[in-house]
Amino acid sequence: KQEVTQIPAALSVPEGENLVLNCSFTDSAIYNLQWFRQDPGKGLTSLLLIQSSQREQTSGRLNASLDKSSGRSTLYIAASQPGDSATYLCAPLGGGNKLTFGTGTQLKVEL
Amino acid sequence: GAVVSQHPSRVICKSGTSVKIECRSLDFQATTMFWYRQFPKQSLMLMATSNEGSKATYEQGVEKDKFLINHASLTLSTLTVTSAHPEDSSFYICSALDRGGTDTQYFGPGTRLTVL
Numbered sequence: 001k002q003e004v005t006q007i008p009a010a011l012s013v014p015e016g017e018n019l020v021l022n023c024s025f026t027d028s029a030i031y032n033l034q035w036f037r038q039d040p041g042k043g044l045t046s047l048l049l050i051q052s053s054q055r056e057q058t059s060g061r062l063n064a065s066l067d068k069s070s071g072r073s074t075l076y077i078a079a080s081q082p083g084d085s086a087t088y089l090c091a092p093l094g095g096g097n098k099l100t101f102g103t104g105t106q107l108k109v110e111l
Numbered sequence: 112g113a114v115v116s117q118h119p120s121r122v123i124c125k126s127g128t129s130v131k132i133e134c135r136s137l138d139f140q141a142t143t144m145f146w147y148r149q150f151p152k153q154s155l156m157l158m159a160t161s162n163e164g165s166k167a168t169y170e171q172g173v174e175k176d177k178f179l180i181n182h183a184s185l186t187l188s189t190l191t192v193t194s195a196h197p198e199d200s201s202f203y204i205c206s207a208l209d210r211g212g213t214d215t216q217y218f219g220p221g222t223r224l225t226v227l
Contacts, residue, residue, distance in 0.1 A: 036218075043117075043204055043220040044155075089154060096168075097143065097208055099216060101155040 002027045002094055004102035012108040013080060021075040021105045023090035028071050030092040034099070035064050035075050038087045047088075048075070080109045113139050115207045117219035124195055125227055132190045132222045134205030140185035141207035145216065146178075149202040161188040195226040 003026045013019060023033075032051045036044040048057045048064040050073070056065040063076040073090055087106045091099040114137040124130050134144055142163045147155040159180055160168040167180035177199075179191040188207075192199050202223055206216040 041202075041221075041223070044218040046215075046218075049215070096160065097145075097214065097216070098157060098160070099145075099206075100157070101147075103154050 002030075002092065002100040004090060004092065004100050006088075006090060006102040006105050008105060009103065010106040010108075012110065014110055015081060017080050017109075019077040019080055019107070021077070021088055021090075021107075023073040023075070023102050025071045025073075025090075025092045025100070025102075027092075027094065028068050030068065030094055033064075033066055033073050033090060033092045035062075035073075036089045036091065038089060038104075040087075044089070077107075080107075082109050082111055085109050113137075113207075113209050113215070113217040115205065115217045115219040117203075117205055117222050119222060120220060121223045121225075123225045123227065126196050127194055130192045130195055130224060132192075132203055132205075132224075134188045134190070134207065134219050136186045136207040136209075136217070139207070139209045139211060141188075141209065142185060143208040143210075144182060144188040145206045145208070146180065146188075146190050147204045147206070149204060149221075155204060158190075163188075192224065195224070197226045200224055200226045 007022045034049045035047045050057045050066040061078040066073045087104045090102045116135045118133045144161040146158045149155045161182040163182045169175045182188040204221040205219045
């Protein structure tokens with residue numbers, strides 16, 4: 001059974017800092033891995049999707065890397081802004097198109 | 112981009128009643144949809160996989176008689192919480208699988224269920 005852990009669980013930083021969010025998963029037999037953003041009481045917004053054959057993906061200030069063999073992914077946020085405050089979830093995709101969600105990192109970016 | 116809607120967005124009901132939640136893919140056909148549950152300050156847990164024209168597949172520990180899933184068309188899946196109790200209060204989110212090239216899951220905005 002896939003288990004996904006995200007570190008840190010919570011993070012509070014001043015505006016402008018570069019951040020690294022970590023995700024580890026126990027079963028490396030995945031097809032891809034997605035990073036999502038969730039605002040309080042809201043649904044999910046997909047940020048980045050990395051195929052299992054890829055090492056990284058970039059979108060604007062976001063960069064996600066994947067080391068499938070070691071079961072790790074990181075999400076790098078450059079020049080953080082207060083609008084980045086949210087919970088970030090990683091989710092590897094396994095068999096049956098099943099996503100397993102991590103425990104999440106709750107980010108707060110302060111002015 | 113692909114859009115998935117959920118209705119209602121929020122529902123409050125009395126203990127013992129049944130509540131139906133709809134999940135619709137608005138601009139693509141989805142033979143497979145997924146239902147997740149999220150308790151406060153916890154992550155999303157997959158409840159079941161909804162397959163158009165066949166029975167849903169439930170994850171271990173999820174009562175199929177409690178959470179009835181009907182995937183009657185290529186754009187609609189419904190989750191009915193039967194005889195709801197306060198412990199069923201949660202945030203329910205669906206996703207729809209778009210097999211049109213990318214096999215990407217698109218998520219609905221979620222339904223907040225509160226059982227009094």
